[in-house]
Amino acid sequence: MKYDISKQSAPQMPTLGNGTECIKLLLSQTSKDMHEPLVPMLFPVLGAHINGAEFQYPDLSWKEPCGMMANLVAETGGNKGQLSNLVEAICRDFRQHDEEELKKLVEWQKQVKTKSANKEKPARPDVAFWFPPSDVTSAAFLQNAMACETFGARTQYLNMPEVEMADRMCGGHRQISQMLRNIYDRQRAGALRATADGVTGNPILRANLTISSTPFATRKFYKNDLFNGTFGRMVFSYKARTSRDGRIPRQGKYSEEFYRKLDEFLVRLDICKGRFVIDPLNKRIDQLAQDMATLADLTDDDVLWDASKRALVSAWKAGCVMWVLNGQTWTRSMGDVVEWLVYHDIWSKMQIFSDLLKDGDISTTDASKTGPKNMLDDLSDSFNEAQLEALRVSSGKSKEGTKRQLRVWMSRGFIEYSTQTGLFTKTKSYLCKV
Numbered sequence: 001m002k003y004d005i006s007k008q009s010a011p012q013m014p015t016l017g018n019g020t021e022c023i024k025l026l027l028s029q030t031s032k033d034m035h036e037p038l039v040p041m042l043f044p045v046l047g048a049h050i051n052g053a054e055f056q057y058p059d060l061s062w063k064e065p066c067g068m069m070a071n072l073v074a075e076t077g078g079n080k081g082q083l084s085n086l087v088e089a090i091c092r093d094f095r096q097h098d099e100e101e102l103k104k105l106v107e108w109q110k111q112v113k114t115k116s117a118n119k120e121k122p123a124r125p126d127v128a129f130w131f132p133p134s135d136v137t138s139a140a141f142l143q144n145a146m147a148c149e150t151f152g153a154r155t156q157y158l159n160m161p162e163v164e165m166a167d168r169m170c171g172g173h174r175q176i177s178q179m180l181r182n183i184y185d186r187q188r189a190g191a192l193r194a195t196a197d198g199v200t201g202n203p204i205l206r207a208n209l210t211i212s213s214t215p216f217a218t219r220k221f222y223k224n225d226l227f228n229g230t231f232g233r234m235v236f237s238y239k240a241r242t243s244r245d246g247r248i249p250r251q252g253k254y255s256e257e258f259y260r261k262l263d264e265f266l267v268r269l270d271i272c273k274g275r276f277v278i279d280p281l282n283k284r285i286d287q288l289a290q291d292m293a294t295l296a297d298l299t300d301d302d303v304l305w306d307a308s309k310r311a312l313v314s315a316w317k318a319g320c321v322m323w324v325l326n327g328q329t330w331t332r333s334m335g336d337v338v339e340w341l342v343y344h345d346i347w348s349k350m351q352i353f354s355d356l357l358k359d360g361d362i363s364t365t366d367a368s369k370t371g372p373k374n375m376l377d378d379l380s381d382s383f384n385e386a387q388l389e390a391l392r393v394s395s396g397k398s399k400e401g402t403k404r405q406l407r408v409w410m411s412r413g414f415i416e417y418s419t420q421t422g423l424f425t426k427t428k429s430y431l432c433k434v
Contacts, residue, residue, distance in 0.1 A: 003343040005350065006373045010036060010240065011343045017333030019326040022046075022265040029089070029252030030082045037072060037239040040341055041083050043318040044068035044208035045090050046325070048130070048157035049269035055320045056277045057313070058286050065317050066155040066206040067184040067233075071163065073218045073352055074239040079249055080161075080212040087159045087210065089254055089262065093270075094131035094157065101127040126150065134160045138171035138179075142189050145203040155206040163213035163221045177230045183207050184233040184310075218352055226357060231349070232310040235341075238348035265325050272324045280330045281319045281338065285312055288342055297408050299372035300397060303357050307346055315341040358396060375405075376414060381431070382423045 003011040013036045016024050026042055027035050047065035054062040074080050088095070104125045111122045128147035132140070136158065148154040160166060170179035182189060183205045213221065215238075225231055252258065289312055296305035319338040323330055350357075350372065375391055389402040406424065409415045414430045417423075 002339065003347075004374075005343055005347040008240070008351070010238070011340060011347055012036075013039065013344070014333070014336040014340055016337070017331070019322065019329070019331030019334040020337060022262075022325045023322070023337070025258070025261055025265070026086055026090075029086065029254055029258065031079060031249030031251055033242060033249055034079050034082050034239070036344070037074065037237050038083060038086065039337075040235050040237040040318070040344060041070050041072050041210050042086065042090075043321050044070050044210050045087050045157055045159070046269060047317065047321050048094075048155045048208040049090075049266055050272050050321065050324060051152060051154050052273040053324075054275045055317075056275070056282070057316060058282045058289075062275065063313075063317065064155075064186060064206070065320055066208055067186050068235075068314065068317055069180065069184060069209040069211075069233060070235040070237060070314075071211040071213060071218065072237050072239075073213055073215055073348065075241050076214055078239055078241075082251060083210065083212060084159060084161065085251065085254070089259070090266070091131050091157065092259070093266070098129045098131055101129055128154060129156065130154060131157055131159075134158060134165050136169055138169060138175070141169050141207075142203065145189065145205055145207065148206060149203045153204070153206060155208055157208045158210075160209065160211045163211050163217050166209075166211065166221075177225050177228055179205075180230050180233060183209070215352055219356065222353070223356060226353060231353070232307045233314075235311070235314045235345050236348040236352060237344065238351045240351070268324055268327065269321070272328075276320075276323075276328075278320060278323050278330060280335065281316065281323065284319070284335045284338055285316050288312055288315075288339060292342070294412065295372070295374070297405075297412060298374045298376050298414070300375065300392075300401060300405050300408075301372040304346060304350075304372045307349055308342070311342045311345045314345065315339075376409065376426065376430070379426075382421075382425045384423055388424075 005011060016027075023039060023042065027038065030038055043065075047068045050065045054064055057063050072080055072083055104127050108122060108125050115121055126147060128151045129144050130148075132144055136144070141156075144156055148156050158169065160169075166176060166180075167173045170176045179189075181187075186204060186206065188202050188204050218236075222231055222234075289308075292305065292308035292312065296302070296308070315338045318341055319334060322334045322337065326334065373395060375388070375395065378391055379387060385402060385406065388406065389399045392402055392405070393399050406415070409424075410417065413427055415424045415426055418425065
Protein backbone atom coordinates (compact mmCIF):
# COMPACT_ATOMS: atom_id res chain seq x y z
CA MET A 1 0.00 0.00 0.00
CA LYS A 2 1.40 3.32 -1.12
CA TYR A 3 -0.17 5.61 1.50
CA ASP A 4 -0.09 5.68 5.30
CA ILE A 5 -3.36 7.29 6.42
CA SER A 6 -2.58 6.99 10.14
CA LYS A 7 -0.52 10.19 10.02
CA GLN A 8 -1.80 13.72 10.49
CA SER A 9 -0.26 14.86 7.21
CA ALA A 10 -2.38 14.26 4.12
CA PRO A 11 -1.44 11.53 1.64
CA GLN A 12 0.68 13.28 -0.97
CA MET A 13 -1.01 13.56 -4.34
CA PRO A 14 0.88 11.81 -7.15
CA THR A 15 2.46 13.81 -9.92
CA LEU A 16 -0.20 14.73 -12.47
CA GLY A 17 1.15 13.12 -15.61
CA ASN A 18 -0.14 12.08 -19.00
CA GLY A 19 -3.95 12.03 -19.19
CA THR A 20 -4.58 14.56 -16.41
CA GLU A 21 -4.10 17.72 -18.48
CA CYS A 22 -7.56 19.09 -17.67
CA ILE A 23 -6.94 18.76 -13.94
CA LYS A 24 -3.58 20.51 -14.30
CA LEU A 25 -5.23 23.29 -16.30
CA LEU A 26 -7.85 23.89 -13.60
CA LEU A 27 -5.27 23.84 -10.80
CA SER A 28 -3.21 26.44 -12.69
CA GLN A 29 -5.81 29.00 -11.54
CA THR A 30 -5.55 28.14 -7.83
CA SER A 31 -2.97 28.75 -5.13
CA LYS A 32 -0.58 25.87 -4.47
CA ASP A 33 -1.91 25.26 -0.98
CA MET A 34 -5.30 24.36 -2.50
CA HIS A 35 -4.16 21.91 -5.18
CA GLU A 36 -4.67 18.70 -3.23
CA PRO A 37 -7.86 19.78 -1.39
CA LEU A 38 -9.52 20.93 -4.62
CA VAL A 39 -8.83 17.92 -6.86
CA PRO A 40 -11.58 15.69 -5.34
CA MET A 41 -14.01 18.61 -5.64
CA LEU A 42 -13.56 18.95 -9.41
CA PHE A 43 -15.17 15.68 -10.43
CA PRO A 44 -18.80 16.32 -9.37
CA VAL A 45 -18.94 19.52 -11.42
CA LEU A 46 -17.15 17.96 -14.40
CA GLY A 47 -19.29 14.82 -14.16
CA ALA A 48 -22.47 16.92 -14.39
CA HIS A 49 -21.49 17.70 -17.99
CA ILE A 50 -21.84 14.02 -18.96
CA ASN A 51 -25.40 13.03 -19.83
CA GLY A 52 -26.50 9.98 -21.78
CA ALA A 53 -23.50 7.83 -20.85
CA GLU A 54 -23.18 4.82 -18.55
CA PHE A 55 -20.11 2.95 -17.36
CA GLN A 56 -19.81 -0.61 -16.09
CA TYR A 57 -18.50 -1.03 -12.55
CA PRO A 58 -16.51 -4.19 -11.71
CA ASP A 59 -19.65 -5.73 -10.15
CA LEU A 60 -21.20 -5.53 -13.68
CA SER A 61 -23.73 -2.83 -12.73
CA TRP A 62 -24.10 0.23 -14.95
CA LYS A 63 -23.58 3.63 -13.36
CA GLU A 64 -23.84 7.22 -14.55
CA PRO A 65 -21.42 9.94 -13.39
CA CYS A 66 -24.19 11.45 -11.27
CA GLY A 67 -24.76 11.20 -7.53
CA MET A 68 -21.22 12.52 -7.11
CA MET A 69 -21.03 14.45 -3.83
CA ALA A 70 -17.98 16.05 -2.25
CA ASN A 71 -17.47 18.24 0.81
CA LEU A 72 -14.47 20.56 1.09
CA VAL A 73 -13.53 21.09 4.74
CA ALA A 74 -11.16 23.83 5.90
CA GLU A 75 -10.96 26.44 8.61
CA THR A 76 -12.46 29.91 8.15
CA GLY A 77 -10.19 31.83 5.79
CA GLY A 78 -8.77 28.58 4.42
CA ASN A 79 -9.30 29.61 0.76
CA LYS A 80 -12.38 27.43 0.23
CA GLY A 81 -13.78 30.20 -1.96
CA GLN A 82 -11.40 29.24 -4.76
CA LEU A 83 -13.69 26.30 -5.47
CA SER A 84 -16.54 28.62 -6.45
CA ASN A 85 -14.26 30.41 -8.93
CA LEU A 86 -13.45 27.10 -10.61
CA VAL A 87 -17.10 26.08 -10.59
CA GLU A 88 -18.14 29.28 -12.35
CA ALA A 89 -15.43 28.75 -14.97
CA ILE A 90 -16.49 25.16 -15.65
CA CYS A 91 -20.22 25.97 -15.64
CA ARG A 92 -20.26 28.95 -17.98
CA ASP A 93 -22.40 26.99 -20.44
CA PHE A 94 -24.76 26.00 -17.61
CA ARG A 95 -25.17 29.65 -16.67
CA GLN A 96 -25.99 30.63 -20.27
CA HIS A 97 -28.59 27.87 -20.53
CA ASP A 98 -30.18 28.81 -17.22
CA GLU A 99 -30.42 32.47 -18.17
CA GLU A 100 -32.56 31.53 -21.17
CA GLU A 101 -34.72 29.31 -18.98
CA LEU A 102 -35.16 32.11 -16.47
CA LYS A 103 -36.32 34.47 -19.23
CA LYS A 104 -39.11 32.00 -20.04
CA LEU A 105 -40.27 32.03 -16.42
CA VAL A 106 -40.12 35.81 -16.16
CA GLU A 107 -42.20 36.20 -19.33
CA TRP A 108 -44.73 33.67 -18.04
CA GLN A 109 -45.04 35.53 -14.74
CA LYS A 110 -45.71 38.77 -16.62
CA GLN A 111 -48.48 37.09 -18.59
CA VAL A 112 -50.04 35.67 -15.44
CA LYS A 113 -50.15 39.10 -13.82
CA THR A 114 -51.90 40.63 -16.83
CA LYS A 115 -54.77 38.14 -16.65
CA SER A 116 -57.71 38.99 -14.44
CA ALA A 117 -58.89 36.58 -11.77
CA ASN A 118 -61.65 35.13 -13.97
CA LYS A 119 -59.42 34.63 -16.99
CA GLU A 120 -57.63 31.40 -17.78
CA LYS A 121 -54.01 31.62 -16.75
CA PRO A 122 -51.25 30.55 -19.18
CA ALA A 123 -49.58 27.24 -18.36
CA ARG A 124 -46.19 27.36 -16.71
CA PRO A 125 -43.49 26.79 -19.33
CA ASP A 126 -41.37 23.65 -19.14
CA VAL A 127 -37.96 24.76 -17.90
CA ALA A 128 -35.01 22.83 -16.50
CA PHE A 129 -32.13 24.51 -14.71
CA TRP A 130 -28.76 22.80 -14.91
CA PHE A 131 -27.09 24.93 -12.22
CA PRO A 132 -29.79 25.89 -9.68
CA PRO A 133 -29.11 28.49 -6.97
CA SER A 134 -27.37 27.20 -3.86
CA ASP A 135 -30.35 28.16 -1.67
CA VAL A 136 -32.85 26.11 -3.69
CA THR A 137 -35.82 24.79 -1.70
CA SER A 138 -36.82 21.14 -1.55
CA ALA A 139 -39.92 21.70 -3.68
CA ALA A 140 -37.94 23.60 -6.31
CA PHE A 141 -35.22 20.94 -6.32
CA LEU A 142 -37.74 18.14 -6.95
CA GLN A 143 -39.60 20.17 -9.56
CA ASN A 144 -36.33 20.82 -11.35
CA ALA A 145 -35.41 17.14 -11.10
CA MET A 146 -38.65 16.29 -12.89
CA ALA A 147 -37.86 18.79 -15.64
CA CYS A 148 -34.29 17.51 -15.99
CA GLU A 149 -35.63 13.97 -16.34
CA THR A 150 -38.10 15.07 -19.01
CA PHE A 151 -35.47 16.92 -21.03
CA GLY A 152 -32.93 14.18 -21.67
CA ALA A 153 -32.25 12.84 -18.17
CA ARG A 154 -29.95 15.75 -17.39
CA THR A 155 -27.90 15.98 -14.21
CA GLN A 156 -28.42 19.15 -12.20
CA TYR A 157 -25.42 20.49 -10.31
CA LEU A 158 -25.43 22.46 -7.05
CA ASN A 159 -22.55 24.19 -5.31
CA MET A 160 -23.25 25.08 -1.67
CA PRO A 161 -20.83 27.50 0.05
CA GLU A 162 -22.26 26.44 3.44
CA VAL A 163 -23.19 22.90 4.48
CA GLU A 164 -26.41 24.08 6.19
CA MET A 165 -27.82 24.93 2.75
CA ALA A 166 -28.34 21.21 2.20
CA ASP A 167 -31.08 21.30 4.86
CA ARG A 168 -33.14 23.67 2.73
CA MET A 169 -32.69 21.55 -0.40
CA CYS A 170 -33.66 18.36 1.43
CA GLY A 171 -36.66 19.84 3.25
CA GLY A 172 -35.07 19.94 6.69
CA HIS A 173 -32.24 18.19 8.51
CA ARG A 174 -34.33 15.12 9.28
CA GLN A 175 -34.63 14.47 5.55
CA ILE A 176 -30.92 14.90 4.82
CA SER A 177 -29.99 11.25 5.13
CA GLN A 178 -32.70 9.88 2.83
CA MET A 179 -32.30 12.59 0.20
CA LEU A 180 -28.50 12.31 -0.06
CA ARG A 181 -28.69 8.53 -0.24
CA ASN A 182 -31.29 8.74 -3.02
CA ILE A 183 -29.11 11.19 -4.93
CA TYR A 184 -26.00 9.01 -4.57
CA ASP A 185 -27.82 5.84 -5.61
CA ARG A 186 -29.73 7.50 -8.50
CA GLN A 187 -33.03 6.58 -6.91
CA ARG A 188 -36.41 8.21 -7.29
CA ALA A 189 -37.28 10.97 -4.87
CA GLY A 190 -39.76 8.77 -3.01
CA ALA A 191 -42.24 11.60 -2.56
CA LEU A 192 -45.35 12.45 -4.56
CA ARG A 193 -46.90 15.88 -4.85
CA ALA A 194 -50.55 16.51 -5.63
CA THR A 195 -51.08 19.35 -8.12
CA ALA A 196 -53.96 20.71 -10.18
CA ASP A 197 -52.71 18.60 -13.07
CA GLY A 198 -52.68 15.36 -11.08
CA VAL A 199 -50.18 13.49 -8.94
CA THR A 200 -46.56 14.11 -9.81
CA GLY A 201 -43.17 14.57 -8.19
CA ASN A 202 -41.26 11.28 -8.06
CA PRO A 203 -38.36 11.80 -10.46
CA ILE A 204 -35.08 9.93 -10.64
CA LEU A 205 -32.65 12.12 -8.75
CA ARG A 206 -29.75 12.91 -11.04
CA ALA A 207 -27.71 15.51 -9.20
CA ASN A 208 -24.12 16.27 -8.33
CA LEU A 209 -23.21 18.33 -5.26
CA THR A 210 -20.21 20.17 -3.89
CA ILE A 211 -20.28 21.66 -0.40
CA SER A 212 -17.83 23.82 1.55
CA SER A 213 -17.72 23.97 5.34
CA THR A 214 -15.54 24.44 8.39
CA PRO A 215 -14.56 21.45 10.56
CA PHE A 216 -16.92 22.65 13.32
CA ALA A 217 -19.92 22.94 10.99
CA THR A 218 -19.06 19.65 9.28
CA ARG A 219 -18.92 17.65 12.51
CA LYS A 220 -22.14 19.22 13.76
CA PHE A 221 -23.95 18.58 10.47
CA TYR A 222 -23.03 14.91 10.00
CA LYS A 223 -22.82 13.79 13.65
CA ASN A 224 -26.10 11.84 13.49
CA ASP A 225 -25.42 10.32 10.06
CA LEU A 226 -22.07 8.62 10.58
CA PHE A 227 -23.47 5.09 10.69
CA ASN A 228 -26.44 5.09 8.30
CA GLY A 229 -24.63 5.24 4.95
CA THR A 230 -24.79 9.00 4.39
CA PHE A 231 -21.26 9.51 5.72
CA GLY A 232 -19.76 6.94 3.35
CA ARG A 233 -21.53 8.31 0.28
CA MET A 234 -20.05 11.79 0.69
CA VAL A 235 -16.46 12.34 -0.43
CA PHE A 236 -14.58 14.51 2.04
CA SER A 237 -11.53 16.61 1.21
CA TYR A 238 -9.90 18.04 4.30
CA LYS A 239 -7.34 20.82 4.39
CA ALA A 240 -5.57 21.02 7.73
CA ARG A 241 -4.68 24.35 9.26
CA THR A 242 -1.42 25.62 7.75
CA SER A 243 1.44 27.55 9.32
CA ARG A 244 1.34 31.32 9.71
CA ASP A 245 3.63 32.28 6.85
CA GLY A 246 2.08 35.73 6.30
CA ARG A 247 1.79 35.30 2.53
CA ILE A 248 -1.44 35.91 0.62
CA PRO A 249 -2.12 32.96 -1.74
CA ARG A 250 -2.16 33.87 -5.44
CA GLN A 251 -4.89 32.81 -7.85
CA GLY A 252 -5.02 32.74 -11.64
CA LYS A 253 -6.51 35.39 -13.93
CA TYR A 254 -8.83 33.11 -15.96
CA SER A 255 -7.66 34.40 -19.33
CA GLU A 256 -9.32 33.84 -22.68
CA GLU A 257 -6.63 31.30 -23.47
CA PHE A 258 -7.53 29.37 -20.32
CA TYR A 259 -11.21 29.31 -21.30
CA ARG A 260 -10.36 28.17 -24.82
CA LYS A 261 -8.37 25.20 -23.52
CA LEU A 262 -11.02 24.39 -20.92
CA ASP A 263 -13.82 24.39 -23.49
CA GLU A 264 -11.94 21.80 -25.55
CA PHE A 265 -12.14 19.42 -22.60
CA LEU A 266 -15.76 20.25 -21.78
CA VAL A 267 -16.84 19.41 -25.33
CA ARG A 268 -15.54 15.87 -24.79
CA LEU A 269 -17.81 15.53 -21.77
CA ASP A 270 -20.84 16.96 -23.56
CA ILE A 271 -20.62 14.62 -26.58
CA CYS A 272 -19.97 11.42 -24.62
CA LYS A 273 -22.97 9.11 -25.17
CA GLY A 274 -23.48 5.36 -24.87
CA ARG A 275 -22.26 2.51 -22.68
CA PHE A 276 -18.61 1.93 -21.89
CA VAL A 277 -16.39 -0.55 -20.07
CA ILE A 278 -13.01 0.84 -18.98
CA ASP A 279 -11.04 -2.35 -18.31
CA PRO A 280 -7.82 -0.83 -16.89
CA LEU A 281 -9.83 1.34 -14.49
CA ASN A 282 -11.84 -1.66 -13.31
CA LYS A 283 -8.66 -3.67 -12.77
CA ARG A 284 -7.25 -0.85 -10.66
CA ILE A 285 -10.42 -0.71 -8.56
CA ASP A 286 -10.34 -4.48 -8.05
CA GLN A 287 -6.76 -4.18 -6.77
CA LEU A 288 -7.70 -1.27 -4.54
CA ALA A 289 -10.55 -3.31 -3.07
CA GLN A 290 -7.99 -5.94 -2.08
CA ASP A 291 -5.77 -3.25 -0.58
CA MET A 292 -8.68 -1.90 1.45
CA ALA A 293 -9.47 -5.37 2.78
CA THR A 294 -5.81 -5.80 3.74
CA LEU A 295 -5.72 -2.42 5.47
CA ALA A 296 -8.93 -3.17 7.37
CA ASP A 297 -7.47 -6.48 8.55
CA LEU A 298 -4.18 -4.90 9.62
CA THR A 299 -6.04 -2.27 11.62
CA ASP A 300 -9.01 -4.48 12.61
CA ASP A 301 -11.24 -1.52 11.70
CA ASP A 302 -14.77 -2.21 10.44
CA VAL A 303 -15.54 1.51 10.07
CA LEU A 304 -12.65 1.87 7.65
CA TRP A 305 -13.80 -1.20 5.75
CA ASP A 306 -17.35 0.11 5.42
CA ALA A 307 -16.20 3.58 4.36
CA SER A 308 -13.79 2.19 1.77
CA LYS A 309 -16.52 0.44 -0.23
CA ARG A 310 -18.14 3.68 -1.35
CA ALA A 311 -14.83 5.52 -1.50
CA LEU A 312 -13.92 3.04 -4.23
CA VAL A 313 -17.11 3.80 -6.17
CA SER A 314 -16.61 7.56 -5.89
CA ALA A 315 -12.99 7.34 -7.05
CA TRP A 316 -14.04 5.03 -9.89
CA LYS A 317 -16.58 7.62 -11.11
CA ALA A 318 -13.81 10.22 -11.04
CA GLY A 319 -11.76 7.81 -13.16
CA CYS A 320 -14.60 7.59 -15.69
CA VAL A 321 -14.66 11.39 -15.95
CA MET A 322 -10.88 11.52 -16.48
CA TRP A 323 -11.17 8.83 -19.17
CA VAL A 324 -13.66 10.96 -21.11
CA LEU A 325 -11.59 14.12 -20.62
CA ASN A 326 -8.56 12.29 -22.03
CA GLY A 327 -10.30 11.38 -25.28
CA GLN A 328 -11.56 8.03 -23.97
CA THR A 329 -8.10 6.64 -23.36
CA TRP A 330 -6.51 5.44 -20.11
CA THR A 331 -3.10 6.14 -18.64
CA ARG A 332 -1.19 4.91 -15.62
CA SER A 333 -1.10 8.43 -14.19
CA MET A 334 -4.90 8.53 -14.17
CA GLY A 335 -4.90 5.27 -12.23
CA ASP A 336 -2.51 6.78 -9.69
CA VAL A 337 -4.92 9.68 -9.17
CA VAL A 338 -7.83 7.26 -8.66
CA GLU A 339 -5.82 5.37 -6.03
CA TRP A 340 -4.90 8.60 -4.25
CA LEU A 341 -8.54 9.74 -4.24
CA VAL A 342 -9.54 6.62 -2.27
CA TYR A 343 -6.90 7.14 0.40
CA HIS A 344 -7.40 10.91 0.56
CA ASP A 345 -11.15 10.46 1.11
CA ILE A 346 -10.66 7.95 3.94
CA TRP A 347 -7.86 10.01 5.49
CA SER A 348 -10.08 13.11 5.42
CA LYS A 349 -12.95 11.25 7.08
CA MET A 350 -10.68 10.01 9.85
CA GLN A 351 -9.14 13.43 10.39
CA ILE A 352 -12.53 15.09 10.78
CA PHE A 353 -14.58 12.37 12.48
CA SER A 354 -12.18 9.87 14.09
CA ASP A 355 -13.18 10.61 17.69
CA LEU A 356 -16.89 10.62 16.83
CA LEU A 357 -16.58 7.30 15.05
CA LYS A 358 -14.72 5.80 17.97
CA ASP A 359 -16.58 7.15 20.98
CA GLY A 360 -19.77 8.75 19.69
CA ASP A 361 -18.61 12.06 21.17
CA ILE A 362 -20.02 15.16 19.47
CA SER A 363 -17.78 17.75 21.11
CA THR A 364 -16.02 20.17 18.78
CA THR A 365 -12.70 20.29 20.53
CA ASP A 366 -9.75 18.98 18.55
CA ALA A 367 -10.47 15.55 17.14
CA SER A 368 -7.91 12.84 17.73
CA LYS A 369 -6.60 13.52 14.22
CA THR A 370 -5.37 9.97 13.86
CA GLY A 371 -6.40 7.52 11.21
CA PRO A 372 -6.53 3.72 11.47
CA LYS A 373 -3.26 2.34 12.74
CA ASN A 374 -1.53 -0.74 11.27
CA MET A 375 -1.06 -2.68 14.50
CA LEU A 376 1.29 -5.22 12.92
CA ASP A 377 3.75 -2.40 12.17
CA ASP A 378 3.73 -1.49 15.86
CA LEU A 379 4.87 -4.98 16.83
CA SER A 380 8.40 -6.32 16.54
CA ASP A 381 9.20 -8.79 13.79
CA SER A 382 8.60 -11.58 16.30
CA PHE A 383 5.98 -11.22 19.03
CA ASN A 384 3.63 -13.25 21.20
CA GLU A 385 -0.13 -13.18 21.68
CA ALA A 386 0.11 -11.19 24.91
CA GLN A 387 1.93 -8.35 23.16
CA LEU A 388 -0.78 -8.03 20.52
CA GLU A 389 -3.44 -8.18 23.24
CA ALA A 390 -1.75 -5.34 25.13
CA LEU A 391 -1.48 -3.29 21.92
CA ARG A 392 -5.17 -3.81 21.18
CA VAL A 393 -6.19 -2.68 24.65
CA SER A 394 -3.98 0.43 24.43
CA SER A 395 -5.59 1.22 21.08
CA GLY A 396 -9.09 1.02 22.54
CA LYS A 397 -9.93 -2.40 21.07
CA SER A 398 -11.15 -5.43 22.95
CA LYS A 399 -8.67 -8.10 24.01
CA GLU A 400 -11.25 -10.74 23.03
CA GLY A 401 -10.54 -10.03 19.36
CA THR A 402 -6.85 -10.92 19.65
CA LYS A 403 -7.12 -14.57 18.57
CA ARG A 404 -9.35 -13.71 15.60
CA GLN A 405 -6.93 -11.03 14.45
CA LEU A 406 -4.03 -13.47 14.62
CA ARG A 407 -6.01 -15.99 12.53
CA VAL A 408 -6.78 -13.34 9.91
CA TRP A 409 -3.14 -12.24 9.72
CA MET A 410 -2.01 -15.85 9.32
CA SER A 411 -4.59 -16.63 6.62
CA ARG A 412 -3.49 -13.54 4.68
CA GLY A 413 0.15 -14.59 4.91
CA PHE A 414 1.23 -11.62 7.03
CA ILE A 415 2.63 -13.76 9.87
CA GLU A 416 3.56 -17.36 10.66
CA TYR A 417 3.62 -19.23 13.94
CA SER A 418 6.41 -21.32 15.47
CA THR A 419 5.29 -24.06 17.85
CA GLN A 420 8.87 -24.34 19.14
CA THR A 421 9.19 -20.73 20.29
CA GLY A 422 5.51 -19.89 20.73
CA LEU A 423 6.12 -16.69 18.74
CA PHE A 424 4.49 -15.17 15.69
CA THR A 425 6.87 -13.85 13.04
CA LYS A 426 6.22 -11.47 10.18
CA THR A 427 6.63 -13.22 6.84
CA LYS A 428 9.17 -12.17 4.22
CA SER A 429 6.36 -11.32 1.78
CA TYR A 430 4.78 -8.92 4.30
CA LEU A 431 8.12 -7.26 5.14
CA CYS A 432 8.81 -6.79 1.42
CA LYS A 433 5.46 -5.04 0.92
CA VAL A 434 6.03 -2.60 3.75
